[in-house]
Amino acid sequence: xxxxxxxxxxGMRLLGLLLVLGWVVxxxxxxxxxxxxxxxxxxxxxxxxxxxxxxxxxxRRLLSSxxxxxxxxxxxxxxxxxxxxxxxxxxxxxxxxxxxxRNWSYRLSVAMFLSRMLPEVVIALPIxxxxxxxxxxxTVMGLVFAHTVKALPVACWLLIGVFRSIPRDLEEQAxxxxxxxxxxxxxxxxPLSLGGIAVAGVFAYLLSxxxxxxxxxxxxxxxxxxxxxxxxxxRGDWFLTSAYAVVTTxxxxxxxxxxxxxxxxxxxxxxxxx
Amino acid sequence: xxxxxxxxxxxxxxxxxxxxxxFGCSSRGPQRPVLRVVMGLTEEEWSVMKTEVFPKxxxxxxxxxxxxxxxxxxxxxxxxxMERAGRVEVDVFAQDNMRLYPLVAKDLVEDVSQYxxxxxxxxxxxxxxxxxxxxxxxxxxxxxxxxxTFYNAEKFAEYGLNPPRDWDELLSVAKVFKEREGIGKVGLxxxxxSPTATQIYEMVISAxxxxxxxxxxxxxxxxxxxxxxxxxxxxxxxxxxxDTTNIYLANGSxxxxxxxxxAIGVLVKTYHKDYIKAYxxxxxxxxxxxxxxxxxxxxxxxxxxxxxxxxxxxxxxSREVQTILLRRLGWPPVRTDVYAEVExxxxxxxxxxxxxxxxxxxxxxxxxxxxxEKLVNSAVTRILVKGEDVDGVLQECGxxxxxxxxxAQTNGDG
Numbered sequence: 149x150x151x152x153x154x155x156x157x158x159g160m161r162l163l164g165l166l167l168v169l170g171w172v173v174x175x176x177x178x179x180x181x182x183x184x185x186x187x188x189x190x191x192x193x194x195x196x197x198x199x200x201x202x203x204x205x206x207x208r209r210l211l212s213s214x215x216x217x218x219x220x221x222x223x224x225x226x227x228x229x230x231x232x233x234x235x236x237x238x239x240x241x242x243x244x245x246x247x248x249x250r251n252w253s254y255r256l257s258v259a260m261f262l263s264r265m266l267p268e269v270v271i272a273l274p275i276x277x278x279x280x281x282x283x284x285x286x287t288v289m290g291l292v293f294a295h296t297v298k299a300l301p302v303a304c305w306l307l308i309g310v311f312r313s314i315p316r317d318l319e320e321q322a323x324x325x326x327x328x329x330x331x332x333x334x335x336x337x338x339p340l341s342l343g344g345i346a347v348a349g350v351f352a353y354l355l356s357x358x359x360x361x362x363x364x365x366x367x368x369x370x371x372x373x374x375x376x377x378x379x380x381x382x383r384g385d386w387f388l389t390s391a392y393a394v395v396t397t398x399x400x401x402x403x404x405x406x407x408x409x410x411x412x413x414x415x416x417x418x419x420x421x422x
Numbered sequence: 423x424x425x426x427x428x429x430x431x432x433x434x435x436x437x438x439x440x441x442x443x444x445f446g447c448s449s450r451g452p453q454r455p456v457l458r459v460v461m462g463l464t465e466e467e468w469s470v471m472k473t474e475v476f477p478k479x480x481x482x483x484x485x486x487x488x489x490x491x492x493x494x495x496x497x498x499x500x501x502x503x504m505e506r507a508g509r510v511e512v513d514v515f516a517q518d519n520m521r522l523y524p525l526v527a528k529d530l531v532e533d534v535s536q537y538x539x540x541x542x543x544x545x546x547x548x549x550x551x552x553x554x555x556x557x558x559x560x561x562x563x564x565x566x567x568x569x570x571t572f573y574n575a576e577k578f579a580e581y582g583l584n585p586p587r588d589w590d591e592l593l594s595v596a597k598v599f600k601e602r603e604g605i606g607k608v609g610l611x612x613x614x615x616s617p618t619a620t621q622i623y624e625m626v627i628s629a630x631x632x633x634x635x636x637x638x639x640x641x642x643x644x645x646x647x648x649x650x651x652x653x654x655x656x657x658x659x660x661x662x663x664x665d666t667t668n669i670y671l672a673n674g675s676x677x678x679x680x681x682x683x684x685a686i687g688v689l690v691k692t693y694h695k696d697y698i699k700a701y702x703x704x705x706x707x708x709x710x711x712x713x714x715x716x717x718x719x720x721x722x723x724x725x726x727x728x729x730x731x732x733x734x735x736x737x738x739x740s741r742e743v744q745t746i747l748l749r750r751l752g753w754p755p756v757r758t759d760v761y762a763e764v765e766x767x768x769x770x771x772x773x774x775x776x777x778x779x780x781x782x783x784x785x786x787x788x789x790x791x792x793x794x795e796k797l798v799n800s801a802v803t804r805i806l807v808k809g810e811d812v813d814g815v816l817q818e819c820g821x822x823x824x825x826x827x828x829x830a831q832t833n834g835d836g
Contacts (some may be wrong), residue, residue: 191673280507
């Protein structure tokens, strides 16, 4: 009897898992499928669900149009530099905050999120005005700075939790041995926190990669990849839109997998961990 | 300590180098004057502009054109940001004629009344009014647009039907399709937003209603008719917008639906559905009415090359350019003397456009159009989807509309 119940439970769990998996994966599958389907397989009253007929025509159009590479390179560059800048500022800041007395640390952690509490459309215009005044319209650095506004609080919040999880005894011991604060940070804290730093970096990357609002304001001649997808949603056909959406989604899937490898329980404990 | 310092210096130098490199990459050093143009176009449209239209202008006026893709909605906020920053990096722009009022209200666009003679005599008077606000000319008409009706000629022939010419015939056709196919095949754009509001606006005018009344006989007649028609519509009507309507016509979910003439190119050229034909559409119980849309050209305040921008406007309105745009892109021309240039395959579609334009009606350019859209969408959902009482819902919407209009008048926005 017990065996029957256990088997039934296991079956139910498996079914639930498959349902959730289907719910998540099916839209991505459809996107890939449409990008590989001839119009007659999709533009019909009941579209084909399986990949019975495959064409690379839409991908050929995408790759030969010359419209893919500049936005792709721009998005990659902006996201890469956003990670760099977020970590350059975020690591020392988060370390300093993590070592403050708990009530101050808590207040600062909350304060960091103030800019994220306002709707993005509200703060995007004034920020864009400042950046345009600084001649940052259509530049990579303009977007990097704007995206860092978004990514830095999240990176700091994650890193505060990571640094808190490192026992202070280690640092005190190093200090007794004559290490300076910077030496402690670079030789002890950072090597022990590489996993958490990687997670913060990946989060910063993902926030920058699909960022849209600032890009709308700060790009004119040179769009990012999300703007290109937006363009095809507005102006293109389903097939090219799907192909662009696949290109935009691929790095997110890869990075999410990487993120999963680095994830540890304490990474999300943030500054609120007791 | 020394090593840590060196590492820090190295990091800072790397960031600074990248910074300088990227700023260096973004600098431009034009020899000839560069006219910066903003438009919202498809890839095919850009291709024609960049290979057949712009080079002629560049050659004629010894300049270079930098053209940027910006959608109409985004352009307003983008221009606002540039104007506030004091760095307007665009000289001339094309804009949807339904998105003009915010540009004027926010004082982002030049008054070009003194250049009104740039509009050729061949441009119909009805099209000139769209760029005039408070008696001043702010925009030049350059691309008219009118909703026409597309139908699946094969299916109409199969069931021995003709495209409907009035509301009664529309209802009959919808009933026949539903009866024969077991599912509605007439499509209306009921997704919400501008497509729905525009569709309802057109029907109300053709039923003799006032645009923002909600409570007059035209409005009541329209919604009573829609309530009767609704069960026979295609279920995809609830998801239909300008773009999805093309998809539904192509995949056979709609056999009859209205859309802008851009659908001609999409359906016939992109999707190869040449059995989809077009005609002007049906008339309402009081009059025929077809919403006129389209684009205009404007000069942003603070643009650098004003004279060159005005020459560009004149060039875009020329017979030469309008003919290219008609022949290569199927755009209805702004000049009456260009219609003769239409190609054979386009002729039936452009007959539909010409007929529809004769009964063209403009959507008024008011700042509260957004509020109007919301109220129309609410009326559609409540009356058609939820089945609420027509008179009660319209009365409620009418009162809210009056409130919105009173507020707009107080703020000087109306």
